[in-house]
Amino acid sequence: MTHPIKIDYTLYLVTDSTLAILGPDRDLYTVVEQALRGGVTVVQLREKTGDTAELVAKARKLHGITKRYGVPLLINDRVDVALAVGCEGVHVGQDDMDLATVRKLLGPDKIIGVTASTVDEALRACERGADYLGIGTVYATPTKTNTKEIIGAAGVREILTKIAEAGHNTQTVCIGGVNELNVQRIFHQCHSPKKALDGVAIVSAIMAAPDPEAVSKKLHGLITSEPAFAADLGGNQSVADARSVVDLVPSVIKHVHETTPLSHNMTNLVVQNIAANVALAVGASPIMAGYGEEAADLGKLGGALVINMGSVDPSGLENYQKALRAYNQQGRPVVYDPVGAGATAIRRAAVGTILSSGYLDVIKGNEGEIKTVFNTQEQEEQQRGVDSSTTLDATQKAQLVRALAAREKNVVVLTGKTDFVSDGTRTFAIDNGHAYLGMVTGTGCTLGTTISAAIASRKAGGGVDRLVAVIAAILHFEIAAEIAAVPLLIGLKFRYSSNELNQLGALPLIPTTPSICDIQEKFRPAIHEFDKVVLTARKALRAATVLQIPIFVTTQNRARLGNTVSELQPHLQTAGSLVQANLDKTRFSMWIPGISSHPQFSSTSTDHTSDVLIIGIESHICVTQTALDLLQHGHRVYIAADGVSSTNREEVGIALARMRHAGAVVTSSESWVYECMGDAGIPEFKGIVGVVKESAGDTREALGGLVGSKI
Ligand SMILES: Cc1ncc(COP(=O)(O)OP(=O)(O)O)c(N)n1
Numbered sequence: 001m002t003h004p005i006k007i008d009y010t011l012y013l014v015t016d017s018t019l020a021i022l023g024p025d026r027d028l029y030t031v032v033e034q035a036l037r038g039g040v041t042v043v044q045l046r047e048k049t050g051d052t053a054e055l056v057a058k059a060r061k062l063h064g065i066t067k068r069y070g071v072p073l074l075i076n077d078r079v080d081v082a083l084a085v086g087c088e089g090v091h092v093g094q095d096d097m098d099l100a101t102v103r104k105l106l107g108p109d110k111i112i113g114v115t116a117s118t119v120d121e122a123l124r125a126c127e128r129g130a131d132y133l134g135i136g137t138v139y140a141t142p143t144k145t146n147t148k149e150i151i152g153a154a155g156v157r158e159i160l161t162k163i164a165e166a167g168h169n170t171q172t173v174c175i176g177g178v179n180e181l182n183v184q185r186i187f188h189q190c191h192s193p194k195k196a197l198d199g200v201a202i203v204s205a206i207m208a209a210p211d212p213e214a215v216s217k218k219l220h221g222l223i224t225s226e227p228a229f230a231a232d233l234g235g236n237q238s239v240a241d242a243r244s245v246v247d248l249v250p251s252v253i254k255h256v257h258e259t260t261p262l263s264h265n266m267t268n269l270v271v272q273n274i275a276a277n278v279a280l281a282v283g284a285s286p287i288m289a290g291y292g293e294e295a296a297d298l299g300k301l302g303g304a305l306v307i308n309m310g311s312v313d314p315s316g317l318e319n320y321q322k323a324l325r326a327y328n329q330q331g332r333p334v335v336y337d338p339v340g341a342g343a344t345a346i347r348r349a350a351v352g353t354i355l356s357s358g359y360l361d362v363i364k365g366n367e368g369e370i371k372t373v374f375n376t377q378e379q380e381e382q383q384r385g386v387d388s389s390t391t392l393d394a395t396q397k398a399q400l401v402r403a404l405a406a407r408e409k410n411v412v413v414l415t416g417k418t419d420f421v422s423d424g425t426r427t428f429a430i431d432n433g434h435a436y437l438g439m440v441t442g443t444g445c446t447l448g449t450t451i452s453a454a455i456a457s458r459k460a461g462g463g464v465d466r467l468v469a470v471i472a473a474i475l476h477f478e479i480a481a482e483i484a485a486v487p488l489l490i491g492l493k494f495r496y497s498s499n500e501l502n503q504l505g506a507l508p509l510i511p512t513t514p515s516i517c518d519i520q521e522k523f524r525p526a527i528h529e530f531d532k533v534v535l536t537a538r539k540a541l542r543a544a545t546v547l548q549i550p551i552f553v554t555t556q557n558r559a560r561l562g563n564t565v566s567e568l569q570p571h572l573q574t575a576g577s578l579v580q581a582n583l584d585k586t587r588f589s590m591w592i593p594g595i596s597s598h599p600q601f602s603s604t605s606t607d608h609t610s611d612v613l614i615i616g617i618e619s620h621i622c623v624t625q626t627a628l629d630l631l632q633h634g635h636r637v638y639i640a641a642d643g644v645s646s647t648n649r650e651e652v653g654i655a656l657a658r659m660r661h662a663g664a665v666v667t668s669s670e671s672w673v674y675e676c677m678g679d680a681g682i683p684e685f686k687g688i689v690g691v692v693k694e695s696a697g698d699t700r701e702a703l704g705g706l707v708g709s710k711i
């Protein structure tokens with residue numbers, strides 16, 4: 001028994017003549033008429049107090065007005081009033097008169113709307129012949145505080161999906177907390193592929209507006225036009241397998257360089273400079289601008305906005321909101337980094353404020369931050385929370401990003417050793433990056449900047465969808481970090497003056513650990529230029545001792561093949577606890593339990609990748625196998641070209657090529673020494689220079705005898 005006329009529910013005004021909303025000096029009729037002039041398509045008279053006679057009089061007068069605009073008037077709860085006035089119908093809630101009775105009283109031609117907060121309520125109302133559903137409450141609102149459920153956009157979407165799947169074509173509006181700032185985002189986020197909303201029902205945003213006509217006009221325009229932010233999600237959204245995504249990555253990175261998009265950063269006090277440099281490095285054009293008013297102009301420049309709330313304060317928050325609206329209006333993308341989201345009540349509230357102020361294309365945070373965002377509905381409503389005190393496993397993280405992205409209809413990135421990225425449908429895990437990233441302040445924040453460049457560039461014609469652009473940015477950033485970690489970060493401790501170091505806190509010493517493989521007496525006659533390997537090993541041992549770097553020295557079957565050669569013995573003994581000498585083995589590789597379980601390498605005791613310099617006699621056997629094992633376990637390998645040999649010198653070049661191909665770096669012992677120092681200003685510099693000077697002749701000899709033949 002469905003009402004035969006299809007009603008236009010686009011902009012549904014629900015009245016409220018209380019002092020708090022209508023105000024002391026305006027009358028209901030004038031405001032409703034102004035709203036009708038602005039384009040309201042349905043009016044519901046909702047009066048919670050007053051005598052029946054008074055209500056009938058109000059309804060009659062209002063009906064006179066709505067009829068002139070050809071707009072249906074419905075009465076909230078009161079079937080008797082609707083009958084008395086002869087208006088077009090009623091709206092009833094779950095606790096009001098039942099639908100069958102209302103239909104019996106009103107007859108088949110009147111419109112009956114029913115409130116639905118759950119799928120069951122919605123299905124029941126559809127089955128029983130409701131003409132439309134008022135779905136909500138979407139977001140908490142002071143207009144109705146006795147609301148039973150806050151269901152968010154995701155709740156509305158679920159109801160729409162389920163009624164469509166059950167075959168109902170009942171019309172629908174959503175209600176609760178809708179206003180001109182969020183209407184497009186709510187519409188976008190409520191949208192189910194199976195069924196769209198027919199409109200929105202609004203009380204205060206129209207009834208309390210200083211200019212109800214203008215606001216209604218604006219709301220109508222916003223509802224009936226495609227939101228700028230959703231106009232171009234870009235590319236082929238069905239690219240779903242990791243290989244296809246990875247294949248698109250180079251084109252995204254290249255396109256950023258070609259288009260130099262603006263990366264507008266509203267970021268924290270710490271990373272302003274670093275973020276600007278990262279933007280430049282990835283090919284973007286940075287602007288670090290915290291004044292919200294400026295965003296209206298900046299948003300027109302084809303870039304993207306980063307809102308990083310690392311140093312949030314009240315004026316900052318206001319500025320973020322202004323900028324967010326401006327970028328949404330321009331349809332330019334916004335990346336949100338909810339830094340420290342769960343840390344304080346202020347930050348938790350800020351998350352709610354930002355979520356309710358506009359559409360965020362990408363939300364990027366660590367586990368705690370993403371959990372907090374997930375647990376925060378607009379205006380701090382809790383919905384299907386995730387326990388923020390526990391650590392999630394990989395599956396749970398994947399589920400979390402997927403659920404949040406599905407709820408927000410955007411892309412969510414959860415960073416960590418493994419990153420998880422989802423657009424609510426497709427979810428990927430990324431294992432790139434380097435443990436050093438966690439030791440350098442601002443690296444997480446500058447990932448946000450990198451993402452902004454990729455999504456801004458995409459919009460300018462990058463041709464890939466948003467998720468692919470975000471993944472490309474993550475890979476760009478993390479692979480760059482892997483590469484940079486070697487030359488840039490090895491000497492990190494040494495690059496800073498001690499004063500800067502104190503400010504930076506405890507940056508650990510991350511040098512390259514020398515490992516000296518099987519330089520034993522018995523091999524002396526058999527190995528090409530054996531003595532020169534010994535010279536290099538001695539220099540490395542001395543330098544490592546000065547620099548306080550742990551050293552590992554193995555022997556192969558010591559009982560049969562003898563000790564490490566006598567020239568090295570004094571350095572093994574004086575190096576104290578730093579030196580792990582006489583690690584005997586039968587395996588060719590040095591990757592034996594005495595080494596693999598050492599804190600330097602064991603992933604359970606240290607979370608970082610180690611950098612290892614290998615010196616040893618048989619480049620094609622023990623050195624190669626050690627290098628491959630270390631690489632396989634995620635460590636970085638350096639081979640001292642002046643510190644490796646073989647029985648037949650021709651083997652050496654082949655072995656070095658193989659190790660290089662596998663990912664090892666071929667270097668020289670002197671280069672390694674200087675890389676470990678990084679800065680001539682370090683206290684150890686003098687000692688190292690002494691070693692270098694004293695072994696200058698050895699270095700020349702070793703280079704001449706060993707390297708000349710292999711590089
Ligand atoms: C369009 C629309 N949707 C929902 C409601 C809420 O109705 P109800 O649940 O009966 O709550 P009250 O309005 O009576 O407080 C509505 N009025 N209009």
Ligand SMILES: Cc1ncsc1CCOP(=O)(O)O
Pocket residue numbers: 014136137138141142143144147175176177178201202203204205
């Ligand atoms: C009547 C009603 N039902 C659910 S929320 C609500 C009030 C919506 O008011 P506002 O549009 O001012 O948030």
